[in-house]
Amino acid sequence: MIKVEHLTKRYAGFTAVNDLSFEVEKGEIVGFLGPNGAGKSTTMRMLSTYMPATSGTASVAGFDVFSQSKEARRHLGYMPENVPLYTDMRVDEYLRYRASIKEITGSRQRERVGDVKELCHLREVESRIIGTLSKGYRQRVGLADALLHAPDLLILDEPTIGLDPNQIRQVRDLIRTLSKHHTILLSTHILPEVEMTCSRVIIINRGQIEAADTPENLIHSMRAAGEIRLQIKTASAEEAVALLGTLPGVKEVSAAVEEEGWSLLTLRIDSKADPAESIWEAARDRKWAVRELSCRRATLEDVFVEMTLGDEEA
């Protein structure tokens, strides 16, 4: 559905997107992640045909976004960041206007405008002026507009930014409903959301792809995919660190001394192993007093931090 090859965008003095290549298959929901300024919006703008690339090519539904721009636009629905709308128009008027310039006319227009209003729950505000709507409703108007021409591909730039938790949930449910008929490329900062909705994730940083895989695989491929916290009372914390380090599945152990002889050990563990049981056995054999033994699985957030902050830490 999307094919991007060596896409580069240079502004005077800096490179926003550097030699990006990826593909999105029909029916996928792909999450596009990256810190602010990583080049997400720039890439989406190029894919949406708004902005030409400095070099490289991109195609949407088989149409080149530059040379067959109009044809590509007919196959994609784009919702820009912050959802720009004509604030002086009424919701219904705006949707009919957008339908007309997207070449949907007559009875089909009535049908489509009705459908998207239904889908995005806009019935109750259809005659309100857009400028008076809350952020959540505006977001839905933007989404309704993107859906009007029933595009094969939806490009959504931060569809949940600035929404309250309930609205985020509604938009997320909506996106899941849409995924039955549309391929979706969306960018967001809310990582649990990506884990829940996306079938694949592309993480970019400084204009380049850091990783592209399913959320599960990304978590598994991490340097350390989880953490175990262990609080024990022992005569020698160093000895405990050395011993625990040798257990299978444990990658790294660090210790911090707490009050009254307690030590807090943090163990980074492999994604596939679960050494909690052997840790417990080791503690029992050595007669350490245990105050806490807890396990935290890695999330996409850890992957994100590792990918995008990794080099600075190292």
Added chain:
Amino acid sequence: MSKFFTLLAREVKSYFYSPIAYVVLCFFLILTGLCFYSGVAFLSRGATEVTVVEAFFNSVPFWIGFILIFPPITMRVFAEEFKMGTMETLMTAPVGDWQVVLSKFGGALIFYIVLWLPTLLYFVIFQEVARTAAATSLGAYWGSYLELLMVGALFISVGCFASVLTQNQIVAAVISLCVITFFFLGGLISYFTPNISAAFRLAVNYGSVLEHMGEFSKGLIDSRRFVFYGSGTLLMLFLTQRVFQYRRWKS
């Protein structure tokens, strides 16, 4: 084509959604009303060779006010959409650059025509009251309004060009005001400097809005003026389309 009319309708409507339209309309009605009043007052002082049409369209306050209406009409056409980001939604729908440029130009031109419509009433009333054949000639009406339409088209295209250069409406207004004022004053050079060569005077007068109005308001319709304003407008629209494209390329 229907897409163009959809875009055009949106442009025209957007004028009447904003308070600027009503401020400009109001200002313009007061100005033209005063000019018409002073024109009639001048005529009623005694016998003269000028007609009411000439008196109305060739007074100084009329032209000063006339120049001032273009920046508020055109400053927002592109600048506002760039600022609001709606250009992004507009240009990712299957519409062409020219469709957008022409619809914005056309929308402003239609609003400009709406501004002028009430002034027709002045002459209708005058005709009713004066009941003299000498007060008018059909050619003078046609000529004056044709000239207004052509000057309007040119100045609006200049305003559109100024608006596409920036996303700040104030900057767009200042640019268009400067360009239009310089252009207008350029046509007056021959009044201030009497010792210029005949050729230079001819060249200056060729581009002088006031000279043209002088002729047209007498009913002298000169086809050279169509070429002048027509080509000027087309050139400005062409530049507008180029810059419009370029801005998205570098943005």
